[in-house]
Amino acid sequence: MERILVLVRHGQSEWNLKNLFTGWKNPNLTEQGVAEAKKAGEQLRDLKLKFDLAFTSDLTRAQKTLELILSEIGQDGLETVKNQALNERDYGDITGMNKDEAREKFGEEQVHIWRRSFDVPPPGGESLKMTAERVLPYYHKEILPQVLGGKSIIVAAHGNSLRALIMELENLTPEQILKRELGTGAPVVYRLAEDGSVISVQDLAD
Incomplete structure (x- = not known):
């Protein structure tokens, strides 16, 4: 019995393009992001993967990415579970701020700590550790049992919510x-x- 789990980060969003801290805000995909999602679908189709169930976050960019992937592999309308447990890390007070402007305001070292430390959150936001503390219980309760039951599952989410999963899966x-x-x-x-x-x-x- 095959137990397949596919993780995919959303395609480029309008705020990725503008180099903004996005977090729980809801920008759409760019044209490039749409193309990336379609390419992901083509790659999965080439692997002849079909899915039994999909999971995604409560944010538009991940949901749209998933829709485009499923369309490419001919699985429009696949049962999809949406939950904010899979949302991107919340960047708190720096949400919406340009990353270069944040460096000017708070200093390069401080912004680097917020972005790349494991357990230091930005003001009012989440660290990667805090993100993992909501993602991993959801994974163990809702997603992993489906995979272990023999279903092929796709999860479309975000850089940091997926890092939390990858950290556990790959023992990093x-x-x-x-x-x-x-x-x-x-x-x-x-x-x-x-x-x-x-x-x-x-x-x-x-």
């Missing part, structure tokens, strides 16, 4: 996961053993 340290880059619209295909451990991982990023 906080230092290792902070260096892990996730391309927009690039699927990562996991095959899991019956205990939920990873047998193989295939990153479809260029």
Whole structure:
């Protein structure tokens, strides 16, 4: 029995393009983001993957990415569960701020700590550790049992909510996961053993 879990970060959003801290705000995909999502669908179609169930966040850019992927693989209308547990990390008071402007205002070192430390949140926001504390319980309760039951599952979410999952799946340290880059619209295909451990991982990023 195959146990397939595919994780995919949303395609480029309008705020990615503008280099803004996005968090829980709801910008749409850019034209490039739409193209990235369609390409992800093509890649999964080439692998002949079909899904039994989809999960996504409560944010438009992830939902739209998932819709475009499912359309490319001929699975429009697949049952999809949406939950804010899979939302991007909340950037709090710096949400909507240009990253270069944030560096000018708070200093390069401070912004780097907020972006790339594991457990230091920006003011009013979440650290990656705090993001993991909402993502992982949801994964264990709602997603993993479906995979272990033999269903092929796709999760369309965000850079940091997916990092939280990847950290656990690949047994990475906080230092290792902070260096892990996730391309927009690039699927990562996991095959899991019956205990939920990873047998193989295939990153479809260029």
